[in-house]
Structure formats: structure tokens, C-alpha cells
Amino acid sequence: MINRRFFIKKTSASVLSSIFIPTYSALDQKNNKIITILHTNDVHSHIDPFPKNDISFPNAGGVIARSNLINQIKKNNPNTLLLDAGDIFQGTPYFNFFGGEIELKLMTKMGYSAATLGNHEFDNGIKQLSSCLKNANFPIINSNYTIKNTPLEHVIERFKIFELDGVKIGVFGIGIELQGLVEKKLYKGIKYLDPLEISNDLSHKLKNDENCEIVICLSHLGYNLNYEKGGMCDLLLARKTKNIDLIIGGHSHTFMEKPEKVKNLLGDDVLINQVGCFGVNLGKIDFYLSSKKSKTESSLINV
Amino acid sequence: MTKIQFKLIIYQKFFYSKIVLLSCISFFILISCNNTIFEISEINAENIKISSSNEENEDLENLIEPYRTKINNLKEVIGYAKNSMTVRDGVLESSLGNFLADILLTEVNLIFNEFSENQIDFCILNMGGVRANINEGIVTQHDLFKVMPFENKAVVIKITGKDVLNLVNFINEENKAHPISGLKIVYTKNELNDVLIKNKVFDITKNYLVLTSDFLQNGGDNMYFLESPIEKFELNLNIRDAFINGIKRVDTLYSKKDKRIIRI
Numbered sequence: 001m002i003n004r005r006f007f008i009k010k011t012s013a014s015v016l017s018s019i020f021i022p023t024y025s026a027l028d029q030k031n032n033k034i035i036t037i038l039h040t041n042d043v044h045s046h047i048d049p050f051p052k053n054d055i056s057f058p059n060a061g062g063v064i065a066r067s068n069l070i071n072q073i074k075k076n077n078p079n080t081l082l083l084d085a086g087d088i089f090q091g092t093p094y095f096n097f098f099g100g101e102i103e104l105k106l107m108t109k110m111g112y113s114a115a116t117l118g119n120h121e122f123d124n125g126i127k128q129l130s131s132c133l134k135n136a137n138f139p140i141i142n143s144n145y146t147i148k149n150t151p152l153e154h155v156i157e158r159f160k161i162f163e164l165d166g167v168k169i170g171v172f173g174i175g176i177e178l179q180g181l182v183e184k185k186l187y188k189g190i191k192y193l194d195p196l197e198i199s200n201d202l203s204h205k206l207k208n209d210e211n212c213e214i215v216i217c218l219s220h221l222g223y224n225l226n227y228e229k230g231g232m233c234d235l236l237l238a239r240k241t242k243n244i245d246l247i248i249g250g251h252s253h254t255f256m257e258k259p260e261k262v263k264n265l266l267g268d269d270v271l272i273n274q275v276g277c278f279g280v281n282l283g284k285i286d287f288y289l290s291s292k293k294s295k296t297e298s299s300l301i302n303v
Numbered sequence: 304m305t306k307i308q309f310k311l312i313i314y315q316k317f318f319y320s321k322i323v324l325l326s327c328i329s330f331f332i333l334i335s336c337n338n339t340i341f342e343i344s345e346i347n348a349e350n351i352k353i354s355s356s357n358e359e360n361e362d363l364e365n366l367i368e369p370y371r372t373k374i375n376n377l378k379e380v381i382g383y384a385k386n387s388m389t390v391r392d393g394v395l396e397s398s399l400g401n402f403l404a405d406i407l408l409t410e411v412n413l414i415f416n417e418f419s420e421n422q423i424d425f426c427i428l429n430m431g432g433v434r435a436n437i438n439e440g441i442v443t444q445h446d447l448f449k450v451m452p453f454e455n456k457a458v459v460i461k462i463t464g465k466d467v468l469n470l471v472n473f474i475n476e477e478n479k480a481h482p483i484s485g486l487k488i489v490y491t492k493n494e495l496n497d498v499l500i501k502n503k504v505f506d507i508t509k510n511y512l513v514l515t516s517d518f519l520q521n522g523g524d525n526m527y528f529l530e531s532p533i534e535k536f537e538l539n540l541n542i543r544d545a546f547i548n549g550i551k552r553v554d555t556l557y558s559k560k561d562k563r564i565i566r567i
Contacts, residue, residue: 033341044434045452047367049355053438055387062355064363069353091434093374093448102370109363123453167341180525183518213341245343259348275350282353288345300345 033165035214036080037285038070041250042118042277043084044091045103050280060280067110069282074111077286079164082111083171085250086118086220091278099124104135114160116173116218117142118250119181126187127151141173141218144198150189159202161210167289170206173218174199174237176251195221195232196240203243214287217244222252223274238262238270246285249274258303259285269301377445381547384556389436393480395490395564397430399437400482402558403450404428406549407542408484411457411514414538423459424500425485426514427470428542429524433482442556444547451543455516460532464507469528471498471505474564483564490566516542 049062074080084107089100100121107115117140121129130151133140139157147153159172174195178187199217206212217237225233234249242265249272259273275281388399408426415423435449474481475490487499498505510533517537519526550556 032344048371051438053440055389055436055438059354059356061353062358063367064358064360065353065355067360067363068358069351091449091452093377093445094370096448096452096454097374098370102367105366106363109366180522183521183523211340214343256350258350271346271348273348273350280353282351283348284351285346285348287343288347289341290344292340292342302346303348 031291033167033289034077034079035164035167035169035287035289036073036077037083037214037216037246037248037283037287038073038080039083039085039248039273039275039283039285040066040279040281041085041220041248041274042087042253043103043279044087044120044277045089045095045100046092046278047094047102047106048092050278057278057280061278063106063110063279066279066282070110073284079167081113081162081164081169081171083113083216083218083248084115085218085248085274086116086173086175087120087250087277088115088118090120090123095123099128100132101135104132108135108137112136112138113162114139114141114171114173114218116140116220116250117145117156117175118220119176119178122178122182122187125185126189130155141171142175143172143202144174144193144195146191146193147189152190159206161206161212167214168210168212169214169216170203170210170212171216171218172199172202172206174221176220176222177232195219195237199237199241199244203241207243213289215243215245217247218250219247220250223249223254223256223272225252234272234274235262238264238272240265241270242266242268244270245287246270247272248283253277255281259283261301261303271301271303374445377448378443380441380443381447382442382550382554382556384437384439384442386557386559387436387439388556388558390430390433390480390482393560394478395474395480395488395566396483396560396562397480398558398560399433399450400428400430400480401484401560401563402437402556403433403546404482404484405558406553407457407545408514410545410549410552411459411538411540414540415459415536419536421512422501423485423514424511426483427486427519427526427529428482428516429519429526430479430481431524432516432518437556442550447543447547447550451546453516453518453542455518455542457514457538457540457542457545458517458520459512459514459536459538460520460529461510461512461534462528462532464505464509464511466528466532467498467500467505467511467513468507470526471495473526473528486563488564492566496567 050057050060052059139160142156143158162169177192203215206215222233224235227235234247254274255276259271262270264270273283275283390397390399404426489497520529522530
């Protein structure tokens with residue numbers, strides 16, 4: 001008797017909700033979602049566009065054009081994350097004179113969701129980096145530098161989970177070995193940990209414990225630097241890890257025409273993308289998600 | 304841009320038409336999947352070029368303006384480039400690399416000779432330290448900040464002939480167009496063929512005076528052979544300032560590749 005009453009009650013509630021829900025929430029949006037990931041890397045303090053007589057990038061870049069493009073894309077899909085893979089600093093007098101303040105203020109205004117640390121973020125030392133990051137109203141993520149007892153402790157986040165339209169997106173960040181790239185006194189106290197070990201741990205946690213549908217690695221390792229010699233780079237990271245869906249790269253200033261699809265340790269596809277440098281390109285990756293019930297055999301990657 | 308908009312419109316239209324059809328069976332679906340788990344079914348990607356053509360954004364302009372005003376004095380013209388120069392127009396040497404290394408060597412020799420009778424033998428910088436092109440036409444201080452954004456200082460070191468050989472082998476292996484002046488090297492395929500320093504045959508038993516940046520001398524870019532010199536002269540001279548002074552002196556900039564480092 002009790003069971004039956006409970007059953008009826010539950011059913012009627014469901015029927016009721018089913019009448020109202022479709023009126024304010026489109027059914028298909030409940031089963032299909034689009035998440036757009038926009039990204040930059042190695043912008044190197046480029047705020048103004050290149051002049052028209054530049055031999056490499058005539059009239060290209062500039063924060064105004066970038067911001068307008070971002071806003072237009074966000075208008076089409078509000079479920080958009082905007083990420084940067086590091087080397088925000090160093091490259092124009094804006095950095096020499098104002099130490100990174102204006103770059104971070106502009107990124108905040110443009111609506112950046114997160115960024116990772118490049119080697120040039122350390123060009124004025126850890127202490128200045130730490131105080132400059134107060135101008136960033138978005139998380140700065142790094143997962144493989146030990147920052148305990150340095151000014152960056154409590155300033156840098158190890159990873160971040162974003163939720164857009166009910167979809168969980170886990171983002172972590174991998175920095176390059178600073179030795180040989182940055183003067184020792186500028187990164188004193190920071191130790192570089194193995195990207196493969198950290199990435200495998202974190203991507204497992206994000207995918208399986210935190211149930212993130214999309215796992216993104218913001219990497220400043222470089223696309224294929226010394227890959228033939230077994231050097232650490234995005235290609236190696238993609239092949240030697242599990243659970244990463246997308247690696248957004250930086251450091252090598254690689255102008256990729258389109259993202260590269262690589263098989264990971266499990267034979268699943270990982271995308272690697274990088275958009276050169278100096279803010280002349282914007283990467284745009286649309287993830288189409290569907291409910292697991294209507295799962296197709298394998299996902300389709302159109303790149 | 305139109306391409307993206309177009310794609311999204313198609314996508315939305317497709318789903319609105321489906322909504323009408325599917326709402327008939329919505330009862331069952333809603334009852335059965337309250338906690339839907341999503342997974343990636345498709346990925347579309349494109350890398351979009353950002354080009355500036357009379358773009359407006361008052362909000363950002365207002366934020367940038369006070370900063371831009373403060374650095375406007377850097378727009379002062381310091382020279383005129385007869386040709387565009389880049390570090391990317393060669394394998395082992397480049398037009399811009401040659402220009403910068405030559406001008407730095409000249410400038411620093413002027414200072415160095417004030418307290419030393421010796422002449423610097425050659426100059427080496429790193430290709431990665433040259434961050435922008437010099438375009439044909441007027442050249443400003445602002446341009447030089449983009450070419451050489453780092454606050455690196457010039458340093459002169461005395462190194463052994465053995466370390467010079469290490470340097471020559473390093474260039475052979477790296478195969479990069481590091482800015483170099485005063486040194487001529489010929490490689491035959493992967494083998495070292497000939498080294499001239501200030502037009503004299505390289506002698507491994509001698510020591511040499513090398514001009515470089517404090518960044519490289521401290522082990523930057525893995526140039527380990529600069530790390531433990533016999534003698535070191537720190538010049539309190541910012542390398543960018545030296546470039547700017549040198550450019551003001553020559554006024555008209557011109558450079559080309561002259562086969563100073565070649566592989567045959």
C-alpha cells in the first residue's frame with residue numbers, strides 16, 4: 001500500500017514537471033550542449049596591433065580586435081571559456097614600464113577564465129609576479145611547480161573546475177623547466193615536477209573523481225621541442241597520458257593551422273592546439289556533448 | 304566570423320525543429336533521465352586570424368590610454384631602415400642578427416677600450432632574445448623595445464680556446480641563426496671545416512675576449528661554455544640602450560646576410 005502511494009506521488013510529480021519544463025527549457029538543450037573553448041598563448045604584452053608595414057603580421061592582433069571577436073563568439077554561445085597558455089608578459093614597452101599590470105587588467109576586462117604561467121612571467125622575479133597577479137581577476141593555474149613558502153603560495157591554483165550549462169570542465173596547468181630559461185635568482189624556491197606524473201594524477205582526478213566531462217591541460221612546454229630526443233613537449237604529454245581531452249599549448253610560438261589529433265596511452269584522441277604568438281590568432285574549439293544514453297560508438301572530431 | 308555565425312545558426316535551427324517533434328515524447332525522457340551524464344560526441348575547431356581594421360571598444364581604449372600616453376615619447380625616431388630585417392631569413396645567420404651583433408660589438412668596443420687595451424674578439428647573442436623584426440622605414444625606440452624587450456646587460460668575458468670550440472660545436476648542433484659578429488665559421492655537412500676570428504685562424508691554445516649578454520653568461524639558453532670564464536668584465540650597459548645608441552650613430556640602417564656562418 002505504502003509503496004503504491006509513493007509510486008503514484010512520484011509519478012504525478014514527474015508528470016507535472018514534464019508539463020512545465022519544456023515551456024522554459026528547450027528539451028534538446030537538456031540532451032545536447034555546446035561548450036566553446038577560446039584560447040591564446042604567448043601574447044607577450046602585445047596590446048596594440050602590428051603596423052601595416054610589418055613584414056610578418058601586417059595589421060594583425062591588438063586587444064581591441066581580439067576583445068570584439070571574443071564578444072561576438074560569446075554572444076553566439078554564452079557557454080564559452082577563455083583561456084591563455086602563458087607568456088602573457090614581455091615583448092613591448094608596456095611590460096618594461098608597467099611590469100604586467102596593464103596586460104592582466106585587459107585580460108580581466110576581456111573576460112579571461114584562466115591562464116597558466118609561462119617562463120617569461122618570471123622575468124621580474126617571483127615577488128613582483130605575485131604582487132602583479134593581483135590585477136588578474138581570474139585564476140592563474142599551475143600544477144607542476146612547487147610554490148610552497150614562496151610568494152606565489154596561495155596565489156596560484158593547482159587546478160580549477162568550471163561548470164557551464166551543467167557541463168564540468170577541469171583545467172590544470174603545466175609549466176616548462178625554468179632552469180636554463182630563467183635566471184636562477186628570479187625563480188628561487190620553485191621546483192619543477194615531472195609533467196607526465198602530475199598530468200596523469202590530475203587528469204585522472206578531474207575525469208574520474210570530479211566527473212569532469214572535459215579535461216583541459218594548459219601547457220607551456222612547447223609543441224614538439226626536442227621531441228625526437230625524448231624532450232618534454234605537448235606531443236609527448238599527449239601520448240604518455242590518459243584522460244586529457246585537449247592540450248592548449250604555448251612557448252614554441254607554433255602557428256598550427258588546425259589542432260592535431262594524437263592517440264593517448266588508452267588509444268583515445270587528444271587534441272593539441274596552439275595559435276602562434278603576439279595575439280594575432282584566436283583558437284576556437286567547440287565541444288558538442290550529448291547525454292550518455294544516446295551515446296554513439298566514438299566521438300567525431302572534425303579537425 | 305561569418306563562417307562561425309553561419310555554423311551556429313544552422314545548429315540552432317536544426318534543434319528548434321527537433322524540439323517540436325520531441326516534445327510529444329518528452330514525458331518519458333524527463334522521467335527517466337533527471338541526472339543526465341554528458342560526454343563529448345563531436346569537436347569542431349578553427350584558428351581564427353585577428354586583424355585590426357578600425358575596431359572600436361571604448362571601454363578598453365579608456366583603460367589603455369593612460370598607459371599608452373606614458374610610453375608615447377618612445378615614438379621618437381632614431382633612424383631609418385633601408386630594408387626590412389628579421390632573424391628568420393637564414394639558417395645559421397640572419398639579416399637582423401648580423402646587424403644587431405655588429406652594432407653591439409662596435410658600441411661596446413668604444414666603451415671597453417676606455418679601460419682596456421685589448422679589442423673584443425667576437426660577439427654572440429641568442430636568436431631567441433631577438434623578439435621582433437625591424438621593418439623598412441622609420442625606426443623608433445619603441446621598435447627597439449620590441450626587438451629587444453629584455454633588460455639584459457652587456458658583459459665581456461675571457462674564455463679559453465677550448466670553450467670557443469665548444470661554442471662552435473654548439474652552433475653546429477643547434478643549427479640556429481644566433482646573432483654573431485667577428486666570427487666566421489664554415490661547416491662541411493656536419494663537420495667543422497674552418498673558423499676565423501677577426502679574420503685570423505682560430506688557435507685553440509689562445510684565450511679570447513667574447514661579448515655577450517648577462518643572461519647567456521649566466522647559463523641562459525644552455526650556452527654552458529660561457530658560464531665559467533677566466534675573466535669577466537661587467538659593463539653596466541643595457542644591451543637595448545647600446546642598440547639605440549648605435550642606431551642613432553649610423554642613422555641609416557642596412558643589413559644583409561654575408562655568409563659569415565655557412566654550411567656547405
